[in-house]
Amino acid sequence: MEESARKRLGEMFGKAGFERAFPGLELVDAAAGAASIRLRVTTPVQNINGALHGGAVAFLVDHAGTLAIITADRDGRAGVTTDLNLTYLAPGRADENVLARARVLKVGRTLAFVSVDVVRESDGTLLAQGRMTKFMGG
Amino acid sequence: MEESARKRLGEMFGKAGFERAFPGLELVDAAAGAASIRLRVTTPVQNINGALHGGAVAFLVDHAGTLAIITADRDGRAGVTTDLNLTYLAPGRADENVLARARVLKVGRTLAFVSVDVVRESDGTLLAQGRMTKFMGG
Amino acid sequence: MEESARKRLGEMFGKAGFERAFPGLELVDAAAGAASIRLRVTTPVQNINGALHGGAVAFLVDHAGTLAIITADRDGRAGVTTDLNLTYLAPGRADENVLARARVLKVGRTLAFVSVDVVRESDGTLLAQGRMTKFMGG
Amino acid sequence: MEESARKRLGEMFGKAGFERAFPGLELVDAAAGAASIRLRVTTPVQNINGALHGGAVAFLVDHAGTLAIITADRDGRAGVTTDLNLTYLAPGRADENVLARARVLKVGRTLAFVSVDVVRESDGTLLAQGRMTKFMGG
Numbered sequence: 019m020e021e022s023a024r025k026r027l028g029e030m031f032g033k034a035g036f037e038r039a040f041p042g043l044e045l046v047d048a049a050a051g052a053a054s055i056r057l058r059v060t061t062p063v064q065n066i067n068g069a070l071h072g073g074a075v076a077f078l079v080d081h082a083g084t085l086a087i088i089t090a091d092r093d094g095r096a097g098v099t100t101d102l103n104l105t106y107l108a109p110g111r112a113d114e115n116v117l118a119r120a121r122v123l124k125v126g127r128t129l130a131f132v133s134v135d136v137v138r139e140s141d142g143t144l145l146a147q148g149r150m151t152k153f154m155g156g
Numbered sequence: 157m158e159e160s161a162r163k164r165l166g167e168m169f170g171k172a173g174f175e176r177a178f179p180g181l182e183l184v185d186a187a188a189g190a191a192s193i194r195l196r197v198t199t200p201v202q203n204i205n206g207a208l209h210g211g212a213v214a215f216l217v218d219h220a221g222t223l224a225i226i227t228a229d230r231d232g233r234a235g236v237t238t239d240l241n242l243t244y245l246a247p248g249r250a251d252e253n254v255l256a257r258a259r260v261l262k263v264g265r266t267l268a269f270v271s272v273d274v275v276r277e278s279d280g281t282l283l284a285q286g287r288m289t290k291f292m293g294g
Numbered sequence: 295m296e297e298s299a300r301k302r303l304g305e306m307f308g309k310a311g312f313e314r315a316f317p318g319l320e321l322v323d324a325a326a327g328a329a330s331i332r333l334r335v336t337t338p339v340q341n342i343n344g345a346l347h348g349g350a351v352a353f354l355v356d357h358a359g360t361l362a363i364i365t366a367d368r369d370g371r372a373g374v375t376t377d378l379n380l381t382y383l384a385p386g387r388a389d390e391n392v393l394a395r396a397r398v399l400k401v402g403r404t405l406a407f408v409s410v411d412v413v414r415e416s417d418g419t420l421l422a423q424g425r426m427t428k429f430m431g432g
Numbered sequence: 433m434e435e436s437a438r439k440r441l442g443e444m445f446g447k448a449g450f451e452r453a454f455p456g457l458e459l460v461d462a463a464a465g466a467a468s469i470r471l472r473v474t475t476p477v478q479n480i481n482g483a484l485h486g487g488a489v490a491f492l493v494d495h496a497g498t499l500a501i502i503t504a505d506r507d508g509r510a511g512v513t514t515d516l517n518l519t520y521l522a523p524g525r526a527d528e529n530v531l532a533r534a535r536v537l538k539v540g541r542t543l544a545f546v547s548v549d550v551v552r553e554s555d556g557t558l559l560a561q562g563r564m565t566k567f568m569g570g
Contacts, residue, residue, distance in 0.1 A: 310478065
């Protein structure tokens with residue numbers, strides 16, 4: 019990872035207003051086109067059933083995916099999302115830890131693609147899978 | 157809308173922990189398979205560029221879509237999301253109001269489908285479009 | 295529609311090898327960011343249940359969507375697809391006609407977005423809804 | 433794989449009318465929640481640029497994904513698709529072989545989920561990635 023990416027990662031993590039909606043969000047790892055973040059399913063990210071809210075899962079996919087792209091892009095760019103999709107397979111339960119693990123599929127000059135698995139940390143159960151496409155600039 | 161749906165709408169709106177991440181979120185309208193909610197792009201929902209965070213847009217699609225389904229389902233059920241997709245066309249800018257307008261495509265016994273436009277309230281510009289599929293129960 | 299678009303439309307319709315897999319495919323209308331095509335559900339496009347194959351529905355979304363983009367782009371460009379998604383709501387039945395109706399969401403210099411409804415012609419029932427994002431060039 | 437699955441696989445492969453649009457389509461492997469199919473990019477599956485048509489890629493994802501689900505389902509069921517998404521990363525070029533490799537994410541009583549990579553056989557380059565959700569019955 020270039021210095022520019024390292025700098026951008028620091029800027030990305032913990033700085034956006036919306037990140038404050040995810041108390042305890044941790045950067046586990048980010049390097050060479052992969053990134054992993056951890057979140058505990060506390061009340062602020064739960065739906066009315068006490069499970070991890072689907073919108074919070076979307077944030078995790080977006081966030082981990084963007085970090086992975088930054089580590090893979092020559093200039094450490096974050097890009098702008100054009101498409102995001104998610105499939106939900108199992109609920110994230112109250113008070114357990116989930117990991118969002120992103121792996122870049124391709125980073126080009128103008129477009130970048132990333133796939134993200136959201137898993138239960140304790141046993142690796144796949145909770146959701148997402149994919150994101152980003153426009154990196156003209 | 158049946159009484160059951162009305163009751164469930166009340167339960168859905170303003171009760172989930174994650175909703176508190178969206179200060180000022182308003183229910184504009186929800187009836188007969190359509191729902192509309194409003195959010196002002198204040199600091200808590202912004203990304204590092206000051207625009208509405210992509211994950212916040214995903215929440216709006218999920219939330220408006222779920223409300224619309226509740227109004228269309230005979231038993232006012234919210235279901236469980238299986239698939240969510242979003243295409244982002246333009247940024248929601250700091251301090252402007254955005255509307256998420258959901259319209260049910262189909263509500264069956266076991267599956268429900270909804271399409272959601274996220275627009276800038278001032279001029280109707282389409283900021284994002286999403287679609288959600290929900291499993292309603294066996 | 296510019297002359298360049300008209301020329302490209304002609305090139306696009308009926309020329310690709312894969313189109314020959316869709317006997318009787320008709321261009322109904324294409325202008326000003328919208329396009330409509332018609333297909334009869336004959337044996338060559340059916341699945342083992344005799345319904346319109348999901349992959350054939352994907353082709354219709356891609357094809358109608360591309361035609362709509364060509365009519366909306368200043369230079370009549372078709373672009374290259376980055377993302378395509380589909381939700382299937384009801385089957386296209388043997389020997390009935392289906393329409394794929396595309397409507398451009400946005401066409402910019404580098405990216406274009408289109409939404410497509412696939413409906414049963416006889417009664418307008420929504421069979422599928424799709425969305426496509428295209429990269430239009432640097 | 434149960435006998436029921438083996439029987440269904442045979443029914444699925446080579447029987448649908450739409451499959452005839454893919455000359456030379458081969459079943460490489462299908463067992464234990466995974467399936468792989470091969471297609472040569474001949475004229476009948478090409479777009480006007482001579483590359484593998486995006487709709488043909490969608491068919492490959494649907495087909496390989498369905499085969500994988502059949503091998504994983506206790507009763508060898510194929511289910512009915514509710515959602516399909518694709519991201520296109522690179523073109524399949526004329527006269528090269530592509531593989532669609534499906535891996536089941538989860539198969540439950542009522543819903544099944546599968547992820548599919550479409551790659552260039554010669555060097556493994558990822559051409560597209562897709563995901564499909566199927567309703568397996570009430």
